[in-house]
Every structure is written in structure tokens, then in C-alpha cells.
Amino acid sequence: MAGARFVSELRSRDPGVPVTVFGAETQRPYNRVLLSNVLAGMTRPDHISLVDAAWYASHGVDARLGVEVVRVDREARAVHASDGTVTRYGTLVLATGSTAFVPPMPGLEDGLPGGALVFRTLDDCRRISELAESAKSAVVVGGGLLGIEAARGLMGRGLEVTVLHLAGHLMERQLDPAAGKVLARTLASLGIGTRVQANVAGLRTTGTGDDRTVTGVELALPDGGREILDTDLVILSCGVRPEVSLARDAGLAIGRAVVVDDELRSVTDPSVRAIGECSEHRDEVYGLVAPAWEQATVLAGLLAGTDPAARFTGARQITRLKAAGIELASMGETHFGDDDDGVEVVRFSDMARGTYKKAVIRDGRLIGAILLGETSAAGTLTQLYDRASPLPSERLDLLFPGLGGAPEAASPVRMPDAATVCNCNNVSKGQIRACWQDGARTADEVSRRTRAGTGCGSCRDALEGIVSWLDEQESVDA
Ligand SMILES: Cc1cc2nc3c(=O)[nH]c(=O)nc-3n(C[C@H](O)[C@H](O)[C@H](O)COP(=O)(O)OP(=O)(O)OC[C@H]3O[C@@H](n4cnc5c(N)ncnc54)[C@H](O)[C@@H]3O)c2cc1C
Known part of the structure; x- marks a missing residue:
């Protein structure tokens, strides 16, 4: 997504500079964010393309789709590709994204058995949809944003779905424990089972070699015992890892991803830039599309020379869950509680109705918020958070716009x-x-x-x- 945006932004600023795009996936770039909607059957796969079929040719971009770059030769300033070609570059832009993390565990030593999949690409999505047609139940390992979106999609396809999550509550990076509980209840009301502190010890399989298929998930219990959950479909949603193998082999500095400065330049080699999930900027590796697209725009302005002063100085992270029947927005630091010094916490919880709202304030500025069940204030809270604007003195207005007497802004x-x-x-x-x-x-x-x-x-x-x-x-x- 970062690469596609970068190319289109660059072309709109500079119609002449030669551009070659390598994409390991065979299809044109697509909106990965909408894969959850595709899995849920709400959006057709052919509706999520980010680039029209004729665009590359009509804009003089040499697009090599289905061709992976296998080596970067920084000395010769050239990339070697899986089709045997060698292409020289003036600037190399790495936008290699992330790959789904597959935890090392019994049942997964020889790769993924049949019926066990990750959820990252359109191909993954197609395979999951195919298997969902005949599967009776599904287990999703990982109760983060993607795991929950996958579970909702599979449930909508008529499967019995259970989410297993290692942490003490769902989406622990975005939610506090109370919100995690409300979310679990909301999921239960939709028919999705969740288990937290669930320690998956391995996958049970049958068959051998390429014919291995999954039959269940093995849980390690706190008393040392084991429990088997029978299932014929397992989605591994255990986080992602930045795809940095090319960069690492080329000797570029890697922290968690390719380390770049405010001009998105590798700190090792200024002729290499990195944007999106494969880049690490000021110790931050973003996992959302908004920062990736902002980086793409900054870089296009720099490389086209139309905005030489453009800099990426960091981005705020705002997460929204896209799952039918669950309204959820979360931003910033949400984990503070009443006992923490120096912060003000405003909270409303109605467990029975699946509503939970929380605003965390420091020095009169919003530093974090959760809206679950009812998100009409999300636009205004996003603005207050994003711009660190002064807050209304009546805090109630933050969570319930209009209720505290201020004009309704939600x-x-x-x-x-x-x-x-x-x-x-x-x-x-x-x-x-x-x-x-x-x-x-x-x-x-x-x-x-x-x-x-x-x-x-x-x-x-x-x-x-x-x-x-x-x-x-x-x-x-x-
Ligand atoms: C199901 C799902 C739902 C999501 N929902 C949201 C959401 O609601 N909001 C949000 O902000 N974000 C969401 N995300 C995350 C978002 O999709 C990513 O942040 C975004 O795609 C990052 O863009 P990127 O260009 O860095 O990586 P990617 O989009 O992953 O693109 C990287 C591309 O590089 C290719 N590549 C890698 N190595 C090579 C190589 N050696 N040669 C050639 N090509 C290579 C890969 O095949 C891939 O096509 C979601 C992700 C998923 C999977």
C-alpha cells in the first residue's frame, strides 16, 4: 500500500522520472485493510484494487508484478529479481511491508498444515474463504485487531468460531482490561467465543508430508494439563514482522525494521529509502496505513523535488475495528487508571449494552481514548488527540457530545x-x-x-x- 501510493504521488509530481515497481504478489496493489471486509463477504476482491489495470502503462511505469526482488547490490546500485533480471537504480525505495508471524510450535515445524493459515494477503483471504465453505468450526489464534476481524468474518459465514488469546484481555495494545471485557461480551453476543490467557501449545494434525491437515489446537493449561479443541480451520493471527530480509542481506542498519531518518533515508545508505511497515522511524514501527501513506507523500515530494523541505516527523496511531456489529475506535495511551499520577481519566461503562468510553487527559490535552459500542464522538476525539488541542472544560462532552452543555460536535x-x-x-x-x-x-x-x-x-x-x-x-x- 505504501509503494503504490508512493508511485502515484511521484508520478503526479514528476511525469518523466523512470520508475520500476517490483511486486512479489501477482495482482495489482490492493487495499489490504479491506481484506477483512472481503473475508466477511461485504466487499468483492475485485473492488479493492488500488491501481487501474491500464494505469502503469499509461503513466510510463515499468511494473513487474509477480516478480520478487531477491538481492540488492548496493555497490552496483542494482536489484536482482526472481525473473533473472538485474535493474539499476538511482534511488531504491523499500516498501516491503510485513509478513505474518508464525509462532514456532509443534505442528508447524514443517510449515503450515492444510487448514491452518495466516491472514495477510488476498491469496490468504481467498484460501480461507474456500476452506470456510466446508469447515464446521474455526479457531483464531490471536485476539488482536486482525484476529477479531477474521473471527467476525468467519462467523458471518456460518462457522462456529473461537478466539484464543494469550494476554489477559483482547486487543491489549489498544484497550484497557475493562474495555477488553466489554469487547469479549459483545463478541459473545454475536456468537463468537473468546478465551484469554489461552496458551496454545501446538496444532494437532493428521496425515503426513503435503497431506498433513489440521484437526485441532492444543492448549497448555495452568495446572500443567492439556486441552484439545477440535477444529478443521485455524487462522494464525499472532502479529506481524517487518519484511527486512533484503535490507538485512544488503547490510543496511536494522532495528526492528529498516532504520530511517526524517527523510525516510536508510541511516546506512542515503540512496536507499524505506517506507511503510518495513521502516523504523524514531524507534517506531507503524502497523497502520495512515503513517505509511503519509511517508509515501513526504518521500514523493522529496524525490520529485517539489517539496524539498518535506519531513516525516512521526504519526499518531488511531485504530478502528472493521467488524459488522462492533463499533470500536482507540487512540494513544489508553492504559492509565484513576490511581495514576498526573493524568485525568474520564470513563463510562455499560457492560450490559456493550458500551465503554474512556478519555485519558494530561495537562489539559487528550492523550488517549477508547470508544466501544458507540463511536459518534470519534471524529472530534481524533481531532483533539491528533492536534493536541485544548479540551472542553466539561469533560462529559468528550464522551457524550452535547450532554455537558457544549454545542454538540460529534x-x-x-x-x-x-x-x-x-x-x-x-x-x-x-x-x-x-x-x-x-x-x-x-x-x-x-x-x-x-x-x-x-x-x-x-x-x-x-x-x-x-x-x-x-x-x-x-x-x-x-
Ligand atoms: C486483514 C488486515 C486488516 C487491516 N486493517 C487495517 C486497518 O483497519 N487500518 C489500518 O491502518 N491498517 C490495517 N491493516 C494494516 C495495513 O494493511 C498495513 O499497515 C499496510 O498494508 C502497510 O503497507 P506496506 O506497503 O508497508 O505493506 P504491504 O501492504 O504489506 O505491502 C508490501 C508489499 O511488498 C511486497 N514485497 C515484499 N518483499 C518483496 C520483494 N522482495 N520483492 C517484491 N515485492 C516484495 C509484498 O508482497 C507486499 O505486496 C490491516 C492489515 C490486514 C492484513
Whole structure:
């Protein structure tokens, strides 16, 4: 996703510079974020492409899809590819993303047995969908964002689904324990079982060699015993690892990923840049698309020479779950509690209705928030968090806009112009309004021009709400 955005941004700034793109996957770049919707049957695989079929040819980009780069020769400034070609470069941009982590455990020593899959690519998604047709049940190992989205998708396909999670609560990186509990209850109400502190010791399989297939998951119990969960489909969702093998073999500095400076340059070799999940910037490795796309834009401005002062200085991380029937947004530092010094915590919990809201404030600024079950305040909270803006004195308004007496700001229509509507592409309400005033009269047209709604898609309703409100205003004024 970072590479595709970079190429399109570079071309829009510089129509002439020779560009070659290598992509190990055979299909054109696609919106990986929407794979969960594809698995859930809500979006067709052919609708998530990021690049039109004719785009590369019409823009003079040499695209080698289905061709993997196998070696980088920094001395000769050339890449060696799986098709035997050697291509010289002036600048090499690494956007190799991540690969799904497969934990070393019994049953997985010789690779993934039949019926056990990771969930990272469109091919994974297709295989999971095929197997889901005949499977009776599924076990998802890992209760992070992706594991839960996969579980929701499989449940929607009629499977009995259980999520096994090693930590004490679900999505522990984004949620506090109380929110994790509410989420588990919400999942239960949808028919998805969850078990936390579940220590998966291995996979049970039958058959030998290439015919090995999964029959169950083995859990190590606290008393030293074992429990077997029978299942014919296992999704391993145990996190990702930046794909840095090329960079490592080429002798570039690697921390958790390729270490880069604010110009996305490898600290070892300035002719190599790294963006997206394979890059490490100021000790941070991002796992979300918004920072990847921001890096792509910064780099395009630098390499085209149109914005030589552009720098990537870091990005805030805002996570939204895309699973039918579960509204969830989380940002920043959410783990503080009432006993922590120097922070103010505002919280509302209604376990029975699956609602949990929390705002964490330090020095009058929002440093973290969770909205679960009801996310209408997400746009405003995102803006307050993203810009570290001063907060309303009535804290209740943060979680329940309008309730504390301040004018309601949560509805997209009443949001201030500075509020971020599309977080993936960093598009504000003001930019949408300006685009509409510039003649874009449908949500699709605004989306095409501003890119709002083209990432995870969770702002699509807000975008449509704003556009139809602007249309209404116009007819009232007329
Ligand atoms: C199911 C799912 C749901 C997600 N949901 C969200 C979400 O809601 N919000 C969000 O912000 N993020 C989400 N993400 C994460 C998001 O997709 C990533 O952050 C984003 O794709 C990162 O972009 P990237 O370009 O760094 O990596 P990728 O999109 O993974 O692209 C890297 C590409 O490089 C190719 N490659 C690797 N090595 C080579 C080589 N040697 N030669 C040639 N090609 C190579 C790979 O095959 C791959 O196609 C989700 C991810 C998944 C899997």
C-alpha cells in the first residue's frame, strides 16, 4: 500500500522520472485493510484494487508484478529479481511491508498444515474463504485487531468460531482490561467465543508430508494439563514482522525494521529509502496505513523535488475495528487508571449494552481514548488527540457530545472544520467542504478528489453525511 501510493504521488509530481515497481504478489496493489471486509463477504476482491489495470502503462511505469526482488547490490546500485533480471537504480525505495508471524510450535515445524493459515494477503483471504465453505468450526489464534476481524468474518459465514488469546484481555495494545471485557461480551453476543490467557501449545494434525491437515489446537493449561479443541480451520493471527530480509542481506542498519531518518533515508545508505511497515522511524514501527501513506507523500515530494523541505516527523496511531456489529475506535495511551499520577481519566461503562468510553487527559490535552459500542464522538476525539488541542472544560462532552452543555460536535455535520474525518488519508471536514465548494457534489467525487474514505472506509457514512448536508444547505440558501 505504501509503494503504490508512493508511485502515484511521484508520478503526479514528476511525469518523466523512470520508475520500476517490483511486486512479489501477482495482482495489482490492493487495499489490504479491506481484506477483512472481503473475508466477511461485504466487499468483492475485485473492488479493492488500488491501481487501474491500464494505469502503469499509461503513466510510463515499468511494473513487474509477480516478480520478487531477491538481492540488492548496493555497490552496483542494482536489484536482482526472481525473473533473472538485474535493474539499476538511482534511488531504491523499500516498501516491503510485513509478513505474518508464525509462532514456532509443534505442528508447524514443517510449515503450515492444510487448514491452518495466516491472514495477510488476498491469496490468504481467498484460501480461507474456500476452506470456510466446508469447515464446521474455526479457531483464531490471536485476539488482536486482525484476529477479531477474521473471527467476525468467519462467523458471518456460518462457522462456529473461537478466539484464543494469550494476554489477559483482547486487543491489549489498544484497550484497557475493562474495555477488553466489554469487547469479549459483545463478541459473545454475536456468537463468537473468546478465551484469554489461552496458551496454545501446538496444532494437532493428521496425515503426513503435503497431506498433513489440521484437526485441532492444543492448549497448555495452568495446572500443567492439556486441552484439545477440535477444529478443521485455524487462522494464525499472532502479529506481524517487518519484511527486512533484503535490507538485512544488503547490510543496511536494522532495528526492528529498516532504520530511517526524517527523510525516510536508510541511516546506512542515503540512496536507499524505506517506507511503510518495513521502516523504523524514531524507534517506531507503524502497523497502520495512515503513517505509511503519509511517508509515501513526504518521500514523493522529496524525490520529485517539489517539496524539498518535506519531513516525516512521526504519526499518531488511531485504530478502528472493521467488524459488522462492533463499533470500536482507540487512540494513544489508553492504559492509565484513576490511581495514576498526573493524568485525568474520564470513563463510562455499560457492560450490559456493550458500551465503554474512556478519555485519558494530561495537562489539559487528550492523550488517549477508547470508544466501544458507540463511536459518534470519534471524529472530534481524533481531532483533539491528533492536534493536541485544548479540551472542553466539561469533560462529559468528550464522551457524550452535547450532554455537558457544549454545542454538540460529534455529528459530522456539526463538527468543526478542523476535525479529521478520514484518518487514513488525513482529510479534514474543512477540506471536504472546500472540495464540495469546488464543484464535487457527490460523496464519490469528493472521495476521488480528496481520497477521503479510500482507506479503511469507516468514515464513509460521515463523508456522505457531510456532502448531503452541504447539498441541503445549498437548496435552503437557494
Ligand atoms: C486483514 C488486515 C486488516 C487491516 N486493517 C487495517 C486497518 O483497519 N487500518 C489500518 O491502518 N491498517 C490495517 N491493516 C494494516 C495495513 O494493511 C498495513 O499497515 C499496510 O498494508 C502497510 O503497507 P506496506 O506497503 O508497508 O505493506 P504491504 O501492504 O504489506 O505491502 C508490501 C508489499 O511488498 C511486497 N514485497 C515484499 N518483499 C518483496 C520483494 N522482495 N520483492 C517484491 N515485492 C516484495 C509484498 O508482497 C507486499 O505486496 C490491516 C492489515 C490486514 C492484513
